[in-house]
Amino acid sequence: MTELSTGGGIGYRRVATEEAFAPAEMLEHYVKLLRNGSGDKGFDSLWGFYLESQAQRPRDVRRRLADLGDERLSDMDATGIDHQVLALTSPGTQILDTATARSIAALANDAAAQAVRDHPTRFSALAAVALQDPESAVAELERAVTKLGLRGLIVNSHVHGEYLDDPKFWPVLEAAERLDVPVYLHPNTPTNRMIEPLLEAGLDGAVFGFAVETSTHLLRLITAGVFDRFPRLKLVVGHLGEALPFWLYRLDYMHTATVRAQRYEVLKPLQRKISDYFRSNIWVTTSGMAWEPAILFCRDVLGADRVLYAMDYPYQYAPDEVRAQDGLSISLDERRQFFETTATELFGISL
Incomplete structure (x- = not known):
């Protein structure tokens, strides 16, 4: 078994770009939401498990989420992670009432x-x-x-069932573009309108529901013309784009056909094809998707400079997944780009 180490001795440093944390104060609010029943069905499913189960996995996740010191650094050293980009875990502030959300956001930052x-x-x-x-x-x-x-904005997908294609949220996207920082669109559990068939099959969480919810959100942003309105906006999405790279041909074809047919009032012509926005405004990370065929496919269809490493700590803390990505069938210079330089350039990080 190959020993994992930090410091760049292998020719690159590893920057992990979707790494979660949670202040104790926010988790206390989550407990209150669970007890008073004011969360949505997805929140109750996800955080009922992570906050109330005494199984080893949720206990480990709870402990690691709260730590921004010794244990996290030790885990990074053990897996050869030189640098983490921290982000408030999902659903972050977006399940809270407005006043509490403002307070927790400032505290977390x-x-x-x-x-x-x-x-x-x-x-x-x-x-x-x-x-x-x-x-x-x-x-x-x-x-x-x-x-x-701080180096960007974490958006834990929907906000009480509302998506950022609603123009009322566009001042936030305009600010991110003006400040020249990326927006990381992270999954949330599906809304009450979406979750039922997933929940009844036990598929509402990371196994599939996250991808359904977040890919829908991203497509709504694109088809609403967000990137035409904000052409310099940078958006990052995990889990290799929530499967959308695989769908690009069909998305381009059917979106064009549907707009031409004027089937839906809401669908307007875009300046470019859906796939073009993936190659100009969108980056995908490998969080939770340490699978060479999918990684190489995304590099091929999106561009090598659009795909970067992430671990998804602490939810998917797996040293063998780091080794697997060290072993990608790409050159040393390409691995340096994948693990290090794309991230440092995108997030403005100085190592």
Whole structure:
């Protein structure tokens, strides 16, 4: 078994770009939501498991989410991860009421910034905001980026069932474009309108439901013309694009045909094909998808500079997956791009 080590001795440093944390204060609010029944069905399914189960896996995840110090650093060392991009775990602030969301976003951003100050070579972080209040979300994003030095925006998909293709959220996207920081679109559990057939089959979470929910969100952003409105907006999505790269040919064909037929009032012509936005505005990470055929396919159809490494810590903490991606059938220079330089350029990280 190959020993994993940090420091770049293998020719590159590994930057992991979808790595979750959760302040204790936020998890306390989650417990309240579970007890008073004010979360949605997906929240109850996901966080009822992670906060109430005493099985080993949820206990490990809970402990690791709360740690921004010794255990996390030890885990990084053990898997050869030089640097993590921290982000508030899903659903983050987006399940909370507006006032609580504003408070928790600021608290989480301050905690992440402190972790970066404590370990500047090991951590960068993305900002959380209260999307329920777009005006305050813009102000918090600006504070987090310009005052705290955070490197982007984490969006844990839908906000109480609403998606960012709604123009009321566009000031937040405009701010991200203006600040020149990426938006990371992370999965949430499906909305109450979407979840029932997944939930009854036990498929509502990471096994499949996340991909259904988040791929839908991303397609809504594209077909609503978000990237025509904000052509310099940078969006990152995990799990190798939630399967959408595999669908690009059909998406291009059927979207064009449907617009031409004027079947839906909501679908308007775009300036480019759906696949073009993937090659100009969208990056995909390998979080939870350490499978060479899929990684190489995405590199082929999207471009090697559009695919970068992520672990999905602590939910999928698996050293063998790091080894598998070290062994990709690409050159050393391409592995350096995949593990290191695409991430440092995209998130503005100095290692």
